[in-house]
Amino acid sequence: MLKYTIRRLIFTVPVLLFISLVIFLLLDLAPSDPTGNLPMTVPPEVREQIRLALGLGEPMYWRYLMWCNQFFIIEPLNIIEQAWGFCWGDCENRTRVMSWATRSPVVDLIIERTPQTLWVVGMSYVVGIIIAIPIGVISAYRQYSWFDQTGTFIAMVGFSVPTFFTGVLLIVIFSTLIPTDSIFWLPSIYDTTHKVTDWDSFIFQIRQILMPVFVLALYNAAQISRFMRASMLDNLSLDYVRTARAKGMKERVVLLVHVLRNSLIPVVTVLALNIPHVFGGAIITEQVFKVNGLGALLILGIEGADIPLVQTLTFIFAILIVLFNLIADVLYGILDPRIRYD
């Protein structure tokens, strides 16, 4: 298992390098211009100067190598230096990956926005899982009962109604119709400057993430509960379940120990593979509630043709996806002792 993991890890290096090249080419060859969104009063000569100042005058391969240097060498160095507070060589004058729109280091922007994304999207994922697993189990155990039917209906609604609809619907109900002084009133705009320091500020944080988390959790729960139900149904009809019952085990033990554990194997894989999406943010929901997390950052970058930002962000997503694929494979082996990769 260890050998397999190491082999896979080594193989990710060329894969990631290739991905970074593809991302770079896709972005660079696309007809998009960082000065395209400037007001029309800025004349073309000035735009050309801005483009040159951004380094667009350099040849393409040079810009790619620059980015590789900045991303693979300077940024890790910078993180290490900041963590231990020392300076190695010419640390003052190293150019980090700079966003074109904000003229600030991309990695700092990402770090600044990660908390709200994790609060909202991460929380919605956790809430989604907590709701989905019991629903999936009960739905499968009592297949075609009213509970199963209701669960199926809600899952269908959660999966098919887009978040930009549910989000705005919730805002209309909880932010507009309910008076602002009521305890049921919820803010429609996420305050990213809010810091949790005591009980009251924690309550405020809960209130402001309630609506976006609910919207996303509904969607996640719909998906996961269906996986859970299908997987449970597959296992419930297998021979070992009959054996367990024949041995006189309690129904509780049969269901929650034998069937559930085996049914979780494919579900855990799905969950692990979906974790990178948490970091990718929920672009639409973030936009609706002005969470301004990583998803919103990516969209802004794409609209403003901020190539270093988009390049770095998508590449970090690529790393996460490759990594969590590996984790899912390893988890599979751990959960099911019959699977061995060596």
Next chain:
Amino acid sequence: MKIKSLVLGTAAAFSVASMAIADRGSDGHVNIIYWQAPSILNPYLSGGTKDVESSSMIIEPLARYNQDGELTPWLVNEIPTVANGGVSADLMSITWKLTPGIKWSDGSALTAHDVVFTGQYCMDPAGGCAQSNKLADVSNIEALDDLTVKVSFSVTKPFPYGPFVGAEQPIIQKAQFADCMGAKAPECTAENFGPIGTGPFVVTDFKANDVISMEANPHYRDASKPAFASVTFKGGGDAAAAARSVLETGEFDYAWNLQIDPTILSQMAEGGKGEVISSFGTAVERLMVNLSNPDPALGDKRSTLEGGPHPFLTDAAVRRALSVAIDRNLLAEVGYGAAGKATCNVVPGPAMYVSTANDECLVQDIAKANNILEAAGWKRGSDGVREKDGVRLSILYQTSTNAVRQDTQALVKQWWSEIGVETELKNISASVFFGGDQSSPDTYQKHFSDIEMYTNLFSGTDPEAYMGSWVCSEMPMPSNNWMGNNMPRYCNPAYDAMAAELATTAAIEDRARIVMAMNDMLMQEGAMIPLIHRGRVSAHSNKLGGVVQNTWDSELWNVADWYRN
């Protein structure tokens, strides 16, 4: 009614008066939302409206335009003119005298050296300054003493109020930005995110593309202002959500640029929590006619002078018919509501520059348009499309992707079909269309279409540079890397002569006369077909007072005077 308004007016006057003696910061906190989030607080490195306007609360120019487009002294005591000796008689230099006693938010004094530095900062060619065109003909900027700065020009400048005037040209502090010149400019993240200014507010926290936290500047020149102790300047989301947060949920006090469906906006305003305000500047949504031939068969000569004239748009009758067939009032009503009105001029303001010679187009007249084409020899073919000598009136009409623009396209296409003109519609993502990518065939400079639509405007109140866009030498073509503003490829020596005359005329009445004549020439020769005079629509909560909408400068130009109702 009269008594009521009198009472209200007196009450308002009293509340303003009481504000004047109130203490700085006595009105607590104010929330502003811009649905486009500011990315940087240094307008010299960005030029985006959101960045210019957010920074205008912190850093200030020497003079601003007020809500009527008049120059207003800001960091100086008076506007230099030839009459008061501030502008030299040969129109080659302007001398500004700073108001004594103005302090930066760190407590140090504002001096002429800061102004000189600001000019040098933007003129450094390695810095990629977004406002360098404002300093175009500046030959020298010098500090005559600590409070006097002289700007000299290399050519005569009848309108010398380009440098350091308006929200795009604020003064930055020399001490803070001294190490950020040229190629170093983009690396000064801390400076660009938190400039030290003379304005009413100071940045306490800046999260790029998200939110700015500010508090009152303790060294602001008026001891009783600003009334607000702190500001949250949130960005992100969309225009509808921003409108909702002011007009419906009341979470925010001011929302900027609410370009949304006019009926939705008025529905929101009916809630009574806030007020929609609009004002009109110089922005005009127009159709740019292509007078050169965009035929793809021409290859590299496409849409250039060498490619030859357009097969039918060079016929003035066709251009006039296209214009007369459009119902501009309906377009304004459908797409813009309070934010648009019909116009027949490319210079829609300030009032002294506005011509009335072209008002024929304000009223749609399909029959007249048909008659014009008929008289010019364009006969309807079997499919209803007019043609002459084998040339069909078939138009490719392009614009950027935007819901309102696509509605406009559809309506115009319908009207043109009624006069026997066939129209093919195309829309292009804004970052491509307005982007200058040489490799893309879809930029508005290349104009590989018969007609394209977009909005253009001039900043400030002087249209000289704007009118200069349509001289022959401004034509975009391969030899100048498609840079230039003359999208119609309009070339008329008489027009160029007027542009040259404008550049040497100082008296404001004469300038207005020339601008009007130039505008009329462009309109009557049909180089472009103006559609909508676009205003800016914003909203403020009923609890926020002192807002004066201004399209000539930053909307937040008088934020120091805002107060809590």
